[in-house]
Amino acid sequence: MSNKNATPVRARFAPSPTGLTHLGSARTALYDYLIAKQTGGQFVLRIEDTDQKRFDPKAEEDLTNSLKWLGLQWDEGIEVGGQYAPYRQSERKEIYQKYARQLIEQGDAFYCFCSAEKLEETRQAQQKNKENIRYDGTCRHLSLEEADQRIANGEPYVVRFKMPYEGTTTITDFVRGEISFDNQYLDDYVLVKSNGLAVYHLAAMVDDHLMNITHVFRGEEWLPTSPLHVRIYEALGWEQPIWVHLSLFLKPRELGKGKLSKRDTEKMKEALGTSFFIMDLKEMGYIPEGIINWVAMMGWSYDDKSDFFTLAELVEKFSIEKLNPSAVALDFKKLDYFNAKHIRELSVEDLAQRIKPFFLKAGIDASDEILLKITPLIQERLTTLNQAVEKAKFFFKDDIELSLEKLQESKWDLAATLIYTKAAYELIKKTDDLSQDALNQPLRDLAKEMGVKPGMLFASVRNAVTGERQTPPLFETMQIIGKEKVLERLEKAITLLES
């Protein structure tokens, strides 16, 4: 499966545990996984938990559950370990401090003692005077001795990167090419916070280098700060990874035009009956194959004809050359399409096991034996797994609820329904074989005899036996229900119609 000609890629997925794992994360992780597997490299999972304020203790479990469920097992990282451990940034504090100190001693960074209030003041003044908003440089030229002395005196401080005032910084993004930034618009970004913890800009760069990451897949929102990242790599004398900035997801067209806000992710459930979060999607009956295929094709393409792929096929076909830079609007209709199509590709045994939990959750104790029988009947009718319950629940009920409304088709009256049902009942009673081969023709002959359309008899039987208007093919359905129960239900319907 792996591409022997390519050098092994080490790609990392490095989310911050601040919320539930969503489709955007899933796509980034997928691409990391694909490129690593394709080249015989490693997919690394690192946790960027440097922001204690936004930390969500439930996020990490949701993350590992989501990734595992999607089939994106990582080779290195939290849980599984690896030679570059630890893989949680909160456990790597000293490492970042060491490099921060090196940067300072080299003159590429400096200790800054400016207060938040003072910073805010200069910002406002700059805004008022229409100057570039950036750090005013107060602490930039403090001597190391003086800075160390002030730190020893207990003054609070941060570490800032010393961004040049002139010239440009260029980053090479694999999907967009070279992008240049004027340094005058860049800032002396904070690298280490006053609590001693590094921010993303330092921590991620140090980790990516130390962990030998060759390709960095991340969202386009990182483009504006990428010159800082380039500068950090250069200052430390390291070779840059290949930067791959992925397009952003926009809100579904049904919700309007434009960016995907938190409000939109909340609205998805009520307005579209869907969700932005992986574990929600699982609960709604989407399967990993469907979600993987769908997100893979958002911002990436293979050729002008094919778009239906399994994870294994994606590993084989994926290429960063075909990545698309423009933002994409989520289209859940297409998710439905991919999901349904992948459900149809599943083996009966596999699908039966996957729909089982949905029956259990609905309070239906579905045995494997019956599940295996009904699965072929509903397989091509499912868009999501949970629909199996609605479509097949009548197989499991000892006593389906019948009503005149359910029995009567709008096209004819109750008296006619009674006649059709009775006639069909008599016919079915006479045979032990409920198969299509045995019953189809006799039922049609009977309809002809009665001078009615076959559909009328079919519908009457369907309504009485299943209590549903839309079901899998009648004869297979009746075979599974069994003659005894079929007759029982027909009798009940007749009694009801006679009353």
Place this chain on the structure above:
RNA sequence: GCCCCUAUCGUCUAGGGGACCAGGACGUAGCCCUUUCAAGGCUAAGACCGGGGUUCGAAUCCCCGUAGGGGUACCA
């Protein structure tokens, strides 16, 4: 405000100067198949944001608008 990215059917996209009166997929509409619902088959409607260049020739290259998005935090 300033900086950066992006711009082909409603949506996802193919296209990287002539092969394009722009191809595929989802969705939509119609027809066929059919005992219902699906699945499947066929057909249809549907796009190169605008304006300038460059060129014999531009969806493709350049510039300017416009629009959408991102950033502008001791968040990631």
